Structures are given as structure tokens and as C-alpha cells.
Amino acid sequence: MDTKLKKSKPFTAWICFxxxxxIITGLLISVFITLGHSRGNWDVLQDPFIDYRESIxxxxxxxxxxxxxxxxxxxxxxxxxxxxxxxxxxxxDEGINLKYYAVNKKNNFLVQNITSKPSSLSDSGKMPALPAxxxxxxxxxxxxxxxIDHGKVIDIKRLDSVYPRELLDYSFNRAxxxxxxxxxxxxxxxxxxxxxxxxxxxxYGDQQFLSIIGWICIGLLVLGLLLLVFxxxxxxxxxxxxxxxxxxxxxxxxxxxxxxxxxxxxxxGIFGIxxxxxxxxxxxxxxLGIAWVVCIIIACLWWFYxxxxxLIVNRQKFFTHNLLNSFLSWYRKHEKRYPWQNSxxxxxxxxxxxxAVLAIISVVFLLAASGSGGLxxxxxxxxxxxxxxxxxxxxxxxxxxxxDLGSLMDHIELIKNGDMTxxxxxxxxxxxxxxxxxxNSIQEGMDIAVTEMMKSERMKIDLISNVSHDLKTPLTxxxxxxDLLNKEDGLPEHVNDYIKILAQKSEHLKNLIQDLFDLSKxxxxxxxxxxxxxxxxxxxKQTLADMxxxxxxxxxxxxxxxxxxPVYITSDGKKLYRILENLIMNALKYSLxxxxxxxxxxxxxxxxxxxxxxTANYEMTFEEDEILQRFVRGDKSRSSEGSGLGLSxxxxxxxxxxxxxxxKIDGDLFKVELRFKTESAN
Amino acid sequence: MxxxxxxxxxxxxxxxxxxxxxxxxxxxxxxxAFDGLQALDIxxxxxxxxxxxxxxxxxxxxxxxxxxxxxxxNIPIIILSAKSEDTDKILGLSxxxxxxxxxxxxxxxxxxxxxxxxxxxxxxxxxxxxxxxNLLQSGGLCFDLESRTLTVDGEPVRLTATxxxxxxxxxxxxxxxFPAEEIYERVWEEPAYRxxxxxxxHIRRIREKIEINPKEPKYLKVxxxxxxxxxxx
Numbered sequence: 068m069d070t071k072l073k074k075s076k077p078f079t080a081w082i083c084f085x086x087x088x089x090i091i092t093g094l095l096i097s098v099f100i101t102l103g104h105s106r107g108n109w110d111v112l113q114d115p116f117i118d119y120r121e122s123i124x125x126x127x128x129x130x131x132x133x134x135x136x137x138x139x140x141x142x143x144x145x146x147x148x149x150x151x152x153x154x155x156x157x158x159x160d161e162g163i164n165l166k167y168y169a170v171n172k173k174n175n176f177l178v179q180n181i182t183s184k185p186s187s188l189s190d191s192g193k194m195p196a197l198p199a200x201x202x203x204x205x206x207x208x209x210x211x212x213x214x215i216d217h218g219k220v221i222d223i224k225r226l227d228s229v230y231p232r233e234l235l236d237y238s239f240n241r242a243x244x245x246x247x248x249x250x251x252x253x254x255x256x257x258x259x260x261x262x263x264x265x266x267x268x269x270x271y272g273d274q275q276f277l278s279i280i281g282w283i284c285i286g287l288l289v290l291g292l293l294l295l296v297f298x299x300x301x302x303x304x305x306x307x308x309x310x311x312x313x314x315x316x317x318x319x320x321x322x323x324x325x326x327x328x329x330x331x332x333x334x335x336g337i338f339g340i341x342x343x344x345x346x347x348x349x350x351x352x353x354x355l356g357i358a359w360v361v362c363i364i365i366a367c368l369w370w371f372y373x374x375x376x377x378l379i380v381n382r383q384k385f386f387t388h389n390l391l392n393s394f395l396s397w398y399r400k401h402e403k404r405y406p407w408q409n410s411x412x413x414x415x416x417x418x419x420x421x422x423a424v425l426a427i428i429s430v431v432f433l434l435a436a437s438g439s440g441g442l443x444x445x446x447x448x449x450x451x452x453x454x455x456x457x458x459x460x461x462x463x464x465x466x467x468x469x470x471d472l473g474s475l476m477d478h479i480e481l482i483k484n485g486d487m488t489x490x491x492x493x494x495x496x497x498x499x500x501x502x503x504x505x506x507n508s509i510q511e512g513m514d515i516a517v518t519e520m521m522k523s524e525r526m527k528i529d530l531i532s533n534v535s536h537d538l539k540t541p542l543t544x545x546x547x548x549x550d551l552l553n554k555e556d557g558l559p560e561h562v563n564d565y566i567k568i569l570a571q572k573s574e575h576l577k578n579l580i581q582d583l584f585d586l587s588k589x590x591x592x593x594x595x596x597x598x599x600x601x602x603x604x605x606x607x608k609q610t611l612a613d614m615x616x617x618x619x620x621x622x623x624x625x626x627x628x629x630x631x632x633p634v635y636i637t638s639d640g641k642k643l644y645r646i647l648e649n650l651i652m653n654a655l656k657y658s659l660x661x662x663x664x665x666x667x668x669x670x671x672x673x674x675x676x677x678x679x680x681x682t683a684n685y686e687m688t689f690e691e692d693e694i695l696q697r698f699v700r701g702d703k704s705r706s707s708e709g710s711g712l713g714l715s716x717x718x719x720x721x722x723x724x725x726x727x728x729x730x731k732i733d734g735d736l737f738k739v740e741l742r743f744k745t746e747s748a749n
Numbered sequence: 750m751x752x753x754x755x756x757x758x759x760x761x762x763x764x765x766x767x768x769x770x771x772x773x774x775x776x777x778x779x780x781x782a783f784d785g786l787q788a789l790d791i792x793x794x795x796x797x798x799x800x801x802x803x804x805x806x807x808x809x810x811x812x813x814x815x816x817x818x819x820x821x822x823n824i825p826i827i828i829l830s831a832k833s834e835d836t837d838k839i840l841g842l843s844x845x846x847x848x849x850x851x852x853x854x855x856x857x858x859x860x861x862x863x864x865x866x867x868x869x870x871x872x873x874x875x876x877x878x879x880x881x882x883n884l885l886q887s888g889g890l891c892f893d894l895e896s897r898t899l900t901v902d903g904e905p906v907r908l909t910a911t912x913x914x915x916x917x918x919x920x921x922x923x924x925x926x927f928p929a930e931e932i933y934e935r936v937w938e939e940p941a942y943r944x945x946x947x948x949x950x951h952i953r954r955i956r957e958k959i960e961i962n963p964k965e966p967k968y969l970k971v972x973x974x975x976x977x978x979x980x981x982x
Contacts, residue, residue, distance in 0.1 A: 535831075536805070540831060548767055550855075550856040551770055595835070601973065608946060612948075615946075
């Protein structure tokens with residue numbers, strides 16, 4: 068109950084606003100019509116609130132009757148009998164409320180309903196005798212018109228009020244100009260107006276109507292003001308309903324609104340005056356006529372009020388929600404059923420077709436316009452406008468699609484460069500929206516895959532770290548106790564040999580674990596780097612000097628060719644040393660005895676290449692990339708020392724240090740190339 | 750001479766025993782602990798001259814124990830750990846440890862480090878304060894400008910004249926990196942041409958004399974691709 072009341076509150080407020088405005092506007096319009104009818108005499112508004120005898124309506128009515136009677140008497144010869152009868156009948160309709168007497172001695176015209184002492188009226192200038200109760204009368208004695216109220220004579224010419232004098236002029240004007248000395252006209256109104264049981268007494272009707280209409284108007288005014296005040300107090304609720312109305316209006320096509328507006332305006336503009344049924348004699352007709360006009364005006368008013376709130380609330384939507392746009396959005400939905408390329412082509416064909424049809428219709432209207440005058444020009448222009456609008460919409464859409472395609476391409480580039488998080492946002496009704504959505508979900512999938520991969524890679528690193536720790540602890544004991552055994556005196560010779568083997572192998576195992584650990588860390592990019600500007604030839608020389616002893620012991624000849632001036636690269640010096648150390652150790656291990664090892668450092672533009680060449684002491688039966696795989700050693704017998712990770716470590720370290728690593732095999736020639744980008748000297 | 754007491758802490762009893770045997774063979778008295786709390790307990794009750802401490806231990810790990818010990822005592826601590834990365838070493842040393850040995854370790858090397866740390870710890874007061882102005886010092890490395898002698902943890906080192914000049918040059922500017930050419934020109938006083946090898950050979954020899962493990966030098970370092978320096982400690 069409570070909620071229902073709350074729910075209907077906006078409606079109530081709005082209805083109050085509607086009724087209040089309608090009533091007050093209606094009253095104002097009625098007042099203006101009345102004023103217009105009385106030619107701007109504001110006194111007419113007092114009529115309902117004063118004594119009927121004093122009212123302008125009474126005087127107007129009396130003047131009207133008097134004018135009719137006077138013209139009848141003054142120009143009796145020019146009227147037919149039926150007109151005279153009709154006039155007399157209309158006077159007789161008043162019954163006993165009206166006493167009249169009109170005479171024209173020149174042509175013996177006489178009409179009267181005064182039966183007592185007619186003879187006394189024969190004297191010109193004399194007051195006619197009237198029955199009791201008729202104290203108000205108009206009397207023309209052949210010279211002068213007098214208005215007499217209870218014996219008081221009011222010269223009509225001297226009346227301050229403009230209204231009766233003009234009416235009087237009008238009454239006299241209806242009679243032919245001339246000498247009226249033979250004419251005597253008397254019209255008396257009963258003091259107490261009564262209902263005529265046989266006909267409609269206008270005097271009595273006027274009195275009755277005026278006595279109530281004033282109070283009705285005041286009542287309506289008060290009611291209207293109260294409703295308006297209520298609506299003003301509940302402004303927010305009223306506005307809420309305004310928005311609701313606006314949303315209803317918003318569903319209407321612009322064309323329909325325009326047409327309805329035209330329908331509302333045309334009768335007002337063109338037929339408005341004709342629709343007004345006229346200022347009837349009868350109060351009922353009069354009120355009906357005014358109400359009709361008021362209704363038309365108020366209906367127009369509310370229609371334009373609706374248009375206004377529609378405009379305020381819906382703004383551009385007011386204009387964009389039109390037949391053409393609805394058609395276009397329908398078409399867009401329709402074309403989605405086709406493959407993208409088909410719908411794009413079809414759209415272009417549809418545009419050409421529609422333009423052709425519109426052009427033909429436009430030309431037809433233009434031809435018709437030249438025949439029938441300007442009337443057909445408007446539809447021709449409208450259709451041409453619609454055609455231009457269609458082209459505009461097509462081009463706009465085309466432009467949007469092209470720019471969407473551009474951002475799609477940019478986005479693909481972005482994904483290519485590894486951005487997995489930025490999503491491409493695009494309007495939902497865009498032509499390439501499905502493609503963009505698909506791309507976004509591909510990106511999402513890739514993101515998930517990459518994250519998973521990184522997670523598993525991280526787990527692998529953790530595993531390796533833990534495993535290497537767990538391996539190192541028992542190995543520590545092994546090495547320590549082997550060492551203790553080694554120090555033991557008095558052991559048999561063969562036991563000492565065994566201990567020596569144990570010492571060698573545990574040392575080997577230690578190196579293997581460390582290498583494995585380093586390699587795993589490096590290949591998962593978990594090795595911290597310390598990048599510096601490094602002189603590469605110097606580093607090569609330092610490494611060679613550092614390894615002087617094993618080189619000398621190997622009996623190999625090293626041919627080193629490096630430039631004397633510095634060649635700078637940005638890299639991690641320690642890692643580079645490790646790379647070179649590994650490669651040189653490799654060369655020492657696998658070179659043919661007495662052969663030469665060549666180390667060359669060549670700068671080519673902004674690239675520096677370090678080449679290490681040696682002649683193998685065995686036949687290299689493997690592929691170039693096979694040797695780089697982890698744990699692969701040149702000699703399949705695996706008899707020698709080393710983890711088999713040397714080249715893998717060198718390769719991985721080179722790559723994380725920002726270089727490239729390659730191996731070439733040519734017969735017995737084993738060649739390793741390291742490439743780095745050079746830095747400028749400063 | 751009174752026996753020095755060394756505390757060995759590791760959760761692996763075999764490792765502790767092996768180290769203990771070696772230390773006893775060298776003539777030290779050994780106390781054993783198998784977790785951090787035990788170690789702290791022993792340290793507060795006993796007079797100890799050196800601690801060998803594992804990192805990964807139950808109850809209290811070696812790094813926390815190091816922090817605790819450093820709150821009160823200045824005795825040398827050698828950390829023993831399976832973690833071999835530079836960052837682990839830097840972390841351990843910054844916690845207050847004096848040395849860092851990775852597992853699996855070489856027994857000889859560990860013994861050498863123990864000796865060196867003890868020497869330094871026990872002879873710290875011997876250095877003549879008045880002579881400080883004539884001393885170049887970096888950690889346990891000490892170069893006397895007057896007598897032109899180099900000591901490592903108090904132990905004199907015999908160097909050739911050239912080696913002595915190189916060490917003096919590098920120790921005058923600890924932390925500064927000298928390219929081979931500059932070292933050559935200032936030590937040999939001749940214009941330098943293709944001297945990398947010559948200088949490097951000398952550096953290596955010096956390293957073998959002053960470093961416990963020349964493969965992992967503590968003082969004299971090669972900055973690969975740039976030059977040589979003595980670490981500022």
C-alpha cells in the first residue's frame with residue numbers, strides 16, 4: 068500500500084501540475100476571449116459579481132433588443148412580413164419580462180405588447196404609461212433616446228461607458244439615415260425577471276448564468292492554484308514523471324513528432340478561427356465555443372510541453388531517433404547474419420541502390436513540382452536531403468571502421484611485442500567488434516599460457532635450487548671424509564688409489580652440480596646481471612693471461628689477434644670471463660695435440676665478433692646445434708672430465724649478456740663465434 | 750700456548766664431526782652445536798674464539814644467530830652455506846659474518862680461513878697505533894710504508910720488488926680500478942705496449958700469495974674487461 072502510494076506519487080504530482088496549469092490557462096484564455104468580444108472593456112469581467120441590472124451584459128442585451136425594435140419601426144417598409152414576425156417573436160420569447168411599443172405614424176406601423184392605455188402614447192414626447200413593476204425602460208420620442216431607471220433619466224449619449232453608446236450607434240446605424248420624428252419606440256424591462264414557461268427568456272437565462280459562472284470561475288481558479296501549489300511543492304516527483312513522459316516520447320520517431328506537431332498547428336493556424344463556433348446568443352453555446360477553443364489551445368500547449376521535455380531530457384536522441392536511423396540499425400542487425408566481407412560489399416551496393424531509388428523519386432517530385440507549382444518541391448527536397456544524409460552516414464561508418472581497423476592493427480603489433488594485459492576497447496556495434504573480441508580472448512589465452520609457463524619455470528628454478536642444496540649437503544660430508552681418509556697414514560697402496568679416485572669423482576660431482584645450477588638459473592633469466600662498459604680485447608687478453616698455466620701445459624699454440632685500441636661493449640664482465648674460460652677450456656680439452664688455436668676479435672661497424680677456432684682431436688660426427696644441447700659432449704664415450712655443460716653455459720650466458728652465440732663445424736675445424744653490439748668510446 | 754676454542758654449528762652431525770676432527774688435528778679445542786639456539790647458549794656460557802656457522806638450520810638459522818651474536822660479541826664468524834650465489838654471500842657478510850665458505854668446501858681452505866680469522870682477531874691489538882699513518886690497510890691486508898712489508902691477517906707475505914710496488918699502488922687507492930697500462934707505467938716506469946699479459950701474470954702471483962683461495966679472491970680482484978683493484982674493506 069505504502070509502496071504503491073509512493074510509486075504513484077510522481078503521477079499524482081504531474082496530474083496536479085497538468086490540471087492546475089490547464090485550468091488557469093483555460094481561465095486566462097476565456098478571459099481574453101471575453102475581453103476580445105467586449106473589445107477590451109475590462110468592466111465586462113465584473114458582470115457576474117454585480118447586480119444584473121448594472122451589468123454590461125444586461126445593457127448589451129437591452130440595447131440589442133432596442134436596436135432591433137427601433138430599426139423595425141424606423142424602416143418598417145423595407146422589411147418583409149416574415150422578418151418582422153421573427154423579430155417580434157424573439158421579443159415575445161422574453162414573455163412578461165419585456166414590454167415594448169414601437170410606432171411609425173408615417174406608415175402606420177405599430178407593434179406592441181402593452182395593452183393598457185395605448186392612446187396615451189400617441190402624443191409625441193410624452194412618457195408612455197407602463198404597468199406596475201416595469202421601472203426600467205428605453206424610450207425614443209422622435210427626437211431623443213432616453214434610458215430611464217425608476218424615473219431617473221440617463222442620457223445615453225452622456226454615459227461614461229463606451230460600450231452602450233457604441234452599441235447604440237450600431238443600432239441606429241442599422242436604420243436608414245433620415246428623419247425619425249414620426250417614430251416612437253419604447254422598451255421596458257420588468258423589475259423582477261421571471262422564467263418564461265413557454266419560451267427561453269434570454270434576460271432570465273443571462274441572470275441565472277451570470278449568478279453562477281462567477282463563482283464557478285473563482286472556484287476553478289482556487290482549485291487550479293491549489294493544484295499548482297501542490298505540484299510546485301512536489302517538484303522532484305513531478306520532474307520524475309516528466310522524465311518518464313520524456314522516455315515515452317523518446318520512443319516516438321522524429322518524423323511522427325513533426326507530423327503530429329503539424330497536425331496540431333495546422334487547425335490552429337489555418338482553421339482555428341473557423342473552428343470557433345462563434346459567440347452564440349445562448350450562454351450554453353457560448354461556453355461550449357469558448358471551451359472548444361480553450362481545449363485546442365491547451366492541447367497544443369501540452370503537446371509542445373511534451374516536445375520540450377523530450378528535447379531537454381533526450382537531447383540529441385530527440386533528433387537521432389528517426390525513421391532513417393531506425394532503418395539503418397535494423398539493417399545493421401540484418402547484415403550481421405552474413406559473413407563480414409559479404410556484408411561490407413552488400414552495404415556499398417545497398418547504398419548505391421538506395422541512392423538511385425531516392426534520386427528517381429526526387430526527380431519525379433521535381434517534375435511534378437514544375438507542373439503543379441511549388442507544393443511538390445518540399446517532398447523532393449526532403450528526399451534529396453535523406454539521400455545526402457544516407458551518404459553521410461555511410462561515409463561516417465566507413466571512417467569509423469577504417470580507424471577501428473587501424474587500432475586493431477596497432478593492437479596486434481602490441482600483442483606481438485608481448486603486451487598481454489592491455490585490452491582493445493571498441494564500440495559494441497562496430498563492424499569489426501567480433502574480430503576484436505576474438506583477438507582479446509586470444510590475448511587472454513596467451514596471457515594465461517605465458518603466466519602458467521612462467522609459474523612452472525619458477526617452480527623449476529625453485530626445484531633446482533632446492534635439489535642442488537640437497538645434493539651439496541651430503542657431498543660436503545663425502546668430500547670432507549674423503550679428505551680425512553686421504554690424510555690417514557699407513558694405508559695400503561691400493562686403498563690410497565681408491566681414495567684418490569673418490570676424491571676426483573666427488574670434485575667432479577661438485578663442479579657438475581654448480582654448472583647445472585648456474586645453467587638453470589641463466590636459462591630462466593634468474594641470474595642477476597651486472598652490466599658495465601667493458602673493453603672486450605682487454606677482457607680476452609686478461610682471460611688468456613689468467614689461463615696461462617693450463618695453456619702452457621696443453622702444448623697448444625694460441626694465435627691471438629685482437630685490435631690494440633679498446634672496443635667497448637655493455638655486458639657483465641664476470642659472465643664474459645666465464646664464457647671465454649669455458650670456450651678456451653673446451654679448446655684445450657678437445658684440440659689435436661700440437662695444433663693451433665686461433666682467437667680473433669674483429670670489429671665490423673657496430674658489431675664485434677670473437678672467434679675461437681681449434682682443430683678437433685676426434686671426428687666430429689654431430690650436428691652444429693646438437694652440440695649445444697645440454698649434457699652433449701663431442702666424444703660420445705664421455706671418458707673425459709667436465710660436465711658436458713660447458714658449451715651450453717657459454718651459449719646461455721652469451722645470450723643473457725646481450726650477445727649471440729654460434730658454432731660452426733668444418734671437417735676437423737671447430738669454430739665458435741660470439742657477437743656483441745659495440746658501444747661508442749665515450 | 751693456550752688452545753683456542755672453536756664452535757662448529759651445523760645440523761648435519763657428520764659435517765660437524767669431520768670439521769671437528771680436522772680442527773683438532775690442527776690443535777684447536779672444538780665445541781659442537783646442532784642448531785642456532787644451542788649455539789647461542791654455548792656462546793653465552795663459554796669462552797670461544799671463533800664460530801663456524803651453517804645457515805640452514807632448524808630452530809634458528811645461521812643468519813639470525815649471527816645477528817644475535819653480533820649484539821654482544823666481536824668473535825670471528827665463518828658462515829658455511831650451500832648457497833653459493835653472490836647475493837647470499839653479500840647478505841651473510843652484511844649480517845656481520847667475517848667470512849663466507851660455500852659447501853662443499855675444501856678442508857685445507859677452511860682451515861686456512863680459520864687460521865687467518867683467528868690471527869686477525871687475536872693480534873688486532875698488536876698494531877702499533879703510532880705507526881698508523883704509515884700503514885695502508887684493507888681488511889686483513891696491511892702494508893707498512895716504512896718497513897715496506899705486507900701482512901695478511903698479521904702474517905708477513907714475501908713479495909718481489911715489482912709485486913710490492915703493484916700492491917702499494919693498488920692499496921694507496923683501494924677500490925679504484927687500474928688498467929694494466931697505468932699499472933705498468935707507474936710500476937715499471939716505461940711506456941706501456943701490450944702489457945696486459947705481463948701485468949696479469951704479476952697480479953696472479955700476488956693473488957696466490959695473499960689470497961686463501963686465488964680462484965675466489967677476497968682482496969685483489971680482476972675487473973674483467975676493465976682492470977685491477979684491491980677491494981676497499
